[in-house]
Amino acid sequence: MSELAAASSSSSAVVPAQAVPTINRPLPPVPPEARRLVEGKEPISILLFYQYVEPPWTDKECSSALKHFLALGKEHSICGRGRCAKEGLNCTLTGNAAGLRAFCEALRAWKPELFNQTDFKFTDGLPASRRFKALTVRKTDELVAYGLAGERAPALAASSAKHPDAVVIDVRNAYESAIGHFAPPEGGATLLDPKMRNSREFPKWLADEKTKEALSGKKVLMYCTGGIRCERATALLDEMVKADPTFRISDITMVRGGVERYMRTFPEGGFWKGKNYLFDRRLEQVPEAKSSAALEGDVESWCAVCAAPWAAYRGQFKCAGRLPPPAGVCAVPVIVCNRCSDAATADPASLRCPLCQEGYVAPQAMPEVVMADKRAPDQRLGGGRAKKQRPLAEPSSRVFVGSLPFVVDATASGLFYGSAFVQMGSVEAATTAVGAAREGRLRIGKRKLRLNFAPLKPGEEWPAVGFVQRERPLSG
Incomplete structure (x- = not known):
């Protein structure tokens, strides 16, 4: 791994096998814990993966791929949710351990040029209660909502960004970072928080002159939960550098497999502080070998009602802060402790996220990048097959x-x-x-x-x- 990973290995136990992606490799075998009953029931496994497609699918190809994907899911009794776009797939799925692995092998057999390049990440031996009830895959414009769909999407194949490596930019939403983030060692890299309410704000933050000044001449490293947001974010930064001769970056790197893989590799936490926010039924991930006392000491977030230290999102409470037009209500998740749940339910209009509490407003200008129609023909949207839209x-x-x-x-x-x-x-x-x-x-x-x-x-x-x-x- 990178300097951060290397330093982590000196301070905590390491599971090297967890650091290895499954790209062009055999899938990990079904482990013993996947065969033991959990709470008296057969355990389930969770599968996380994403796969970009370049050149992107046409409308017809995307619809056909989605139909085949859902058929494979039904065949192997897979449940979960995901996004399907012309640029690829991003999914969180559940099933039994053997069924999920068979599903992945079926994807590889269906489109080997794509899915042999996919990093499939398994979590086995979980309670059956964490299984999704159905398989739902939405057709969307983008896998990550950066507002850079179609011809504005930065090309991954042309990107000079490298992986894996360590971290300076947290490419997640602020409410995710609030309950957990990397804490580089003293004298090490500087951690930058883009303060995003949603991913659409990241390109604007990256284009801001203050951000560019902070990154200029530096080795830029990015991380996210599983890698998909970094994949596009590093490509975007690379294109910004190519488009602006005055903007120079020493290096652009990302954490392959994201925080999810880092925690498996460093079960005592390494340089991770707090919890990893998840969008599946686990809700959050913590280093398996880290003590409860140490986790409590990591808490830096607080209840939106009483301001007591708290690091769990429960009850689906949302920020009611007003943002400048045309954005409207903030509506990002807010933390409410157990004692304040009834008060928050009775007065949801009083809830404010930390960004609204400080009055933070995100930059508004999108970056100037090398547009897709200026790239090589095989990198253009749909290989030139898709209809042009404004x-x-x-x-x-x-x-x-x-x-x-x-x-x-x-x-x-x-x-x-x-x-x-x-x-x-x-x-x-x-x-x-x-x-x-x-x-x-x-x-x-x-x-x-x-x-x-x-x-x-x-x-x-x-x-x-x-x-x-x-x-x-x-x-x-």
């Missing part, structure tokens, strides 16, 4: 809707006919709608709608003063 504007809760049927009125659609600007409930809702339209899944009758983000211009007021909602616009 580039996405800056994400916002207001969207432009075009290609509306002329018979549509406000009651039928909430829109006027022909084209309209529509205020969505949140940026997330707008992103979902725009993504569905760009994939051809948003229609009125047989007509496919055209959607794009429509952020307000500086000084623009919308709706205009005197606006009145009508079924149809006035004639003449």
Whole structure:
């Protein structure tokens, strides 16, 4: 591993086998713990993996891949959730240990050029209660919502970013970092926290002049939970460097397999402090050999109600802080301790995440990067096979809707006919709608709608003063 990993090996026990990815290697055998009953029931296993596709699939290829993937999941009794996009797959799956491994081998047999390159990560011997109830894979624009889909996606094949290595940038959301992060040794690398509420803010943070100044001339290392966010983030930084001759980076590296693999390699924690936030039913991961007292000493986060030290997200409480237009409500998860659960339920509007408590507002400008149409032909979107769409504007809760049927009125659609600007409930809702339209899944009758983000211009007021909602616009 990197300097961080090497230093970790001197301070804690190491399980070298856990550091080895499964890329072009046999899958790990079913371990003894996967055969022992847990709480009187057959245990389950969890599988984490992602795989990017370059050049990206066409719409037809993506739909076909999703259909085949779901069929394989059903054949091997797999449950879980994931995202499928033209750029690949990202999944968290559950099943019995043998079934998950058979599923992975079936993926390799189906598309060996892709899935022999996949790092499949297994966690075996878990309680049956952590099994997902069904297999749900959503079709999306991006595997990671950086707002860089299609032609704006930085090319992985052309990226000079290396892996594996250590860390200086936490490429996760701030609420994930709050309960756990790397703590480099004194005199070592400086850990940078982008303070992201969501992944769309990362490219903007990276493009900010203060960030570029902090990274200039440095060896930049990134980490995330499992590696997928770093894969795209390191490629983006690499393209920014190529696009700006004044912006120079000594090296760009990432942690292959992410925190999940690091914890398996260093079961006493190494230089990890706290918990690893997870998006599956485990909720969080901790170093297996680290004592409870040591874990309590790692807590740096606090309850949003009473400010007592606490490091567990339970109850699905969300931040009610207001962000500048067009973002709307913050809505990121907040920590509430057991004692304050009833109070938070009674007054959810009072909850604020640490970023809203300090009044932090993320940078707004997207980076200038080498666009996909300037790359080699085999790296262009869909190898030149996909239909061109107008580039996405800056994400916002207001969207432009075009290609509306002329018979549509406000009651039928909430829109006027022909084209309209529509205020969505949140940026997330707008992103979902725009993504569905760009994939051809948003229609009125047989007509496919055209959607794009429509952020307000500086000084623009919308709706205009005197606006009145009508079924149809006035004639003449």
